[in-house]
Amino acid sequence: MRHFLDFEKPLAELEGKIEELRRTTDAGGIDVAEEVGNLQSKADKLLASTYAKLTPWQKAQVARHPDRPKCLTYVEALIEDFVPLAGDRAFGDDAAVIGGMGRFRGHxxxxxxxxxGTDTESRVKHNFGMAKPEGYRKARRLMELAGRFGLPILSFVDTSGAFPGIEAEARGQAEAIARAIEAGLDAPVPFVATIIGEGGSGGAIALAAADRVLMLEHSIYSVISPEGCASILWRDAAQASTAADALKLTAQDLSRLALIDSVVPEPLGGAHRDPQATVQAVADKVWASLEPLLDLDAATLRARRREKFLEMGKQGVV
Incomplete structure (x- = not known):
C-alpha cells in the first residue's frame, strides 16, 4: 500500500478511485477502461503539477518518505561482492553507519x-540513521583503510543528524565527527558522496567531505533540521515550514550556492515511486563523477579538495 504525504491528499483520492474501478473490472463488472484512463490522465497531470512546485518543507517530507530507497538499497544494487566491515576498534560497532569493501563497475x-532502516525492527536496529561516536570512528577507520589500499570512497548519506544522547556526548561525539571530516578531507583517494535523503548537520558532513558531493533532486542538506531551527528561533516546532524556507536546504538552493556539485533527477513523484530507476540514476551520476578522479594522484586530490571547501568559506556561505 502506497504511503501518501499530507500535500498529496488530492492525488491519493484520485488514485484510490482508480484502484476501486480496476477492482470492479477484475471482479467481472462493467468495462470501465475509458473512465480509468481519464482518471489516470488527471492523476498524472496532478502529480506533475504538484512536484513541479514543491516548497522546501514539502521537499523535506519527500526526503523523509518511508518508502524512499535507503543506503542498503544502493549498496545491494550497485556494489558487487560487498564485504561489510564492523567496529571502531575502540568501543564497538554502530549499525547506523554501514561500511565495507566491494566493486563498483569493475573498480x-x-x-x-x-x-x-525500512521497518520498525530495522529502524530500531540502525537507530534511525543517527550515529554515535563509534559510528564516526568506524567511518574514519575505513576511510584511512581505503587510503592505505588505494580504494576510492563512495558514501551514501541519509541521516537527520548525529545521535544527541548523553552517552554519545560522554564518548566524544564532537571529536569523533571532527576526526571523520578530517579523514575525508585528507583521503589520498577519490571520494564521491551522495545525499540520498536527509543530510543533517555534522552527522552528514562527517561522511561527505568529498571531492564530489551529489544530491538527489528531492533530498535536503542543512546545518539543522527545520524543526530544530524552528524550536530555537521561534520556540515553536510548528514553524518548521518557515524555517525550511530560510535554511536553503534543497538540492536546487545548494547547487546555486555551489555547496554541492550535481543534482540527480528523481522519477516523477519522488524516488519512492520508482526506486529502481532512482538507483540507476545515482549509479550513472556517481560513475560520471568518479571516473575523472581515478587518474589523479593523492597530492592533487587533497589540494583540490582543500581548495574546494576553502572557496565555500571565501564566498561567505559556510
Missing amino acids: SVMVLGTEK
Whole structure:
C-alpha cells in the first residue's frame, strides 16, 4: 500500500478511485477502461503539477518518505561482492553507519553510508540513521583503510543528524565527527558522496567531505533540521515550514550556492515511486563523477579538495 504525504491528499483520492474501478473490472463488472484512463490522465497531470512546485518543507517530507530507497538499497544494487566491515576498534560497532569493501563497475571501492532502516525492527536496529561516536570512528577507520589500499570512497548519506544522547556526548561525539571530516578531507583517494535523503548537520558532513558531493533532486542538506531551527528561533516546532524556507536546504538552493556539485533527477513523484530507476540514476551520476578522479594522484586530490571547501568559506556561505 502506497504511503501518501499530507500535500498529496488530492492525488491519493484520485488514485484510490482508480484502484476501486480496476477492482470492479477484475471482479467481472462493467468495462470501465475509458473512465480509468481519464482518471489516470488527471492523476498524472496532478502529480506533475504538484512536484513541479514543491516548497522546501514539502521537499523535506519527500526526503523523509518511508518508502524512499535507503543506503542498503544502493549498496545491494550497485556494489558487487560487498564485504561489510564492523567496529571502531575502540568501543564497538554502530549499525547506523554501514561500511565495507566491494566493486563498483569493475573498480574496487570502499563504501560508507548511514542507514535509517525500512521497518520498525530495522529502524530500531540502525537507530534511525543517527550515529554515535563509534559510528564516526568506524567511518574514519575505513576511510584511512581505503587510503592505505588505494580504494576510492563512495558514501551514501541519509541521516537527520548525529545521535544527541548523553552517552554519545560522554564518548566524544564532537571529536569523533571532527576526526571523520578530517579523514575525508585528507583521503589520498577519490571520494564521491551522495545525499540520498536527509543530510543533517555534522552527522552528514562527517561522511561527505568529498571531492564530489551529489544530491538527489528531492533530498535536503542543512546545518539543522527545520524543526530544530524552528524550536530555537521561534520556540515553536510548528514553524518548521518557515524555517525550511530560510535554511536553503534543497538540492536546487545548494547547487546555486555551489555547496554541492550535481543534482540527480528523481522519477516523477519522488524516488519512492520508482526506486529502481532512482538507483540507476545515482549509479550513472556517481560513475560520471568518479571516473575523472581515478587518474589523479593523492597530492592533487587533497589540494583540490582543500581548495574546494576553502572557496565555500571565501564566498561567505559556510
